[in-house]
Amino acid sequence: MTEATQRISDNGVSIWLDDLSRTRIESGNLQELIANDNVVGVTTNPSIFQKALSQVGPYDAQLKELGKVDVETAIRELTTTDVRNATDIFRPIAEATDYVNGRVSIEVDPRLAHETAETEKQAVELWEKVDRPNAMIKIPATLEGLPAITATLAKGISVNVTLIFSLERYEQVIDAFIEGIAQADANGHPLEHIASVASFFVSRVDTAVDALLEEIGTDEAKALEGKAAVANARLAYELFQKKFAEDPRWADLAAKGAKVQRPLWASTGTKNPAYSDTKYVDELVAPDVVNTMPEKTLMALADHGNGAPSIEGTFDDAHDVMNQLAALGIDFKAVTDKLEADGVAAFIKSWDTVLADVQAGIDRVNG
Template sequence: MSDNLKNLSAAGVSIWLDDVSRERLRSGNLADLVKNSSVVGVTSNPTIFANALSKGDAYDAQLRELAVRGVSVEEASRAIPAYDIRWACDVLRPVFDRTDGVDGRVSIEVDPRLARATEPTIAEAKALWWQVDRPNLMIKIPATREGLPAITAVLAEGISVNVTLIFSLERYGEVIDAYFAGLEQARANGHDINGIESVASFFVSRVDTEIDKRLEKLGKPELKSKAGVANAQLAYELYEQKFSSDRWQALADAGARPQRPLWASTGVKDPALPPTLYVTELVAPGVVNTMPEATLKATAEQAQITGDTVTGSYAAAHAVFAELKDAGVDYDDVVRVLEDEGVDKFEVSWNQLLDILKTELEAKA
């Protein structure tokens, strides 16, 4: 096992893999990463499933069975990911048991076409929870305005939630409030809130991509590649503030666990940047870093883990955003664009998944 990955875990960072596929499961690759690369969780999204389904023959047997049964494309779009996620949950179950349910989690996202619709998101989340039927499942719900009440309602049912597509500090604060409300309602509904786990997926590299593009146009290249890390560091500052409140303490006294910050989109988009930038600069106690396999390998081979790189960074992070504002970068517009693009990209991937399934089902009918 890599010393770098062990050191990262020892510093309080849970390493999750941002990928799942039938081939990764049947080959034993995921089990190997859990055993030898400190991986203690898995995340997925519509893009990951569209890519997995477009490669190889791992899904052929299930596709043939679905075709023979005459299932619809919509039903197949739920059955195939659920199969992979259920299998991944079983691979991670020993981690789940060993960590008392903190890690060993696997996430599946609701249909992204529902991202702007509250009630359908709630219904879809409950259906996925029932379909996968594993205690270490997490349902991913986008942190759109319409997603916030859905997050609360799903948590209130005792369902663990991975809140995804968070870009702004304001929205992150609202996500934490939605978590508190969900736990309060779950407790009132008679659920054991100690068994409800949640993470808040704060996207990192996409912030740099959007802001760096604007800095080039503004003639301020010297400020590039600073915003993503600074934004995440300030998110952790907000996390510390919110989870030291009286409201949280009342929930903690009743057995609740903190909603951990999760660093997502941690693969660098700019090849000029170190491949482990969004790992080494975001080490803090009680966080999750979900990595593409390329980032995981780069971390294992070359990351220098020096301990906490977040909690002493707040003043410098605030200074970064003061400089960006002075340079003409509109933060509110940046995060609005990123949220809209994030929802749109996942919807495009979902439609690609449906197209692939339609073609495969017709070919195997």
């Protein structure tokens, strides 16, 4: 293990890789990252599968085997096969950590982001199709997604809640999680191996807020550039600690074996070259969190990351940053609402490309 990845792991951060492809699985690269860089889980999303499935070659054998099926069926078979194979690689980690880690996420069709009933239905279908206890079903934290999160957890299915940008929505996600676990308990499901993470997006916040600060253009505004995302995430961690410590429902569920829904830092690749390439890793180190990293960020962490604790004791400063942004007239809710809408739209665009690429693959291998 590298010194930095071991240190950040020792300080409570679970490193998950934000990428998956058949090439990565079959080449042994995924096993290498587990062995050498403390990787203990994987997340996927429509953009990641778009990149993987656009490659000519790795999926041709399965496409040939499937024949001229409809494109939706083909995509389901290709993606669940990759996730199933990855969960098998991570199964020893899952068992060693009592299923806290060793998780591999697969997302519901992004076109269902505002369809509660259809999201619930597909979550069950994906869970049954992958058929592995260390899988996770990704559901976006739209308003329509919240009841689907509760309903999916109530069936004993592990959930990765994605596209969280605001503290307001994050609190709703925690409430949806606790209600889902309570319903799972009432439904007779063992609670010990039901896992959930709340994927709180980071770097995209700075991209949006920094643009507004540039427009304002004052020295005061420029001094706040690169601070909003980390402050927002640190306040999410403060909320995480507070909610699970104070909610009386949770104490009862925890006594029955339920595991806390951990915050997961997503979108942690640095987009602004002026910032450190490990900024959204090194500045968000604390116990009971996950950081899902693109490989480039993981390699930067391994090479020159810090990995020391960096959240505790920062809450007052984080509140101050948010207050200063508000004083400058920045409507943070408007920013995060737009980021959620843009995030859903981007995933739908990627999914449309997946449909076209896989259809082309079906046609190519089947003459």
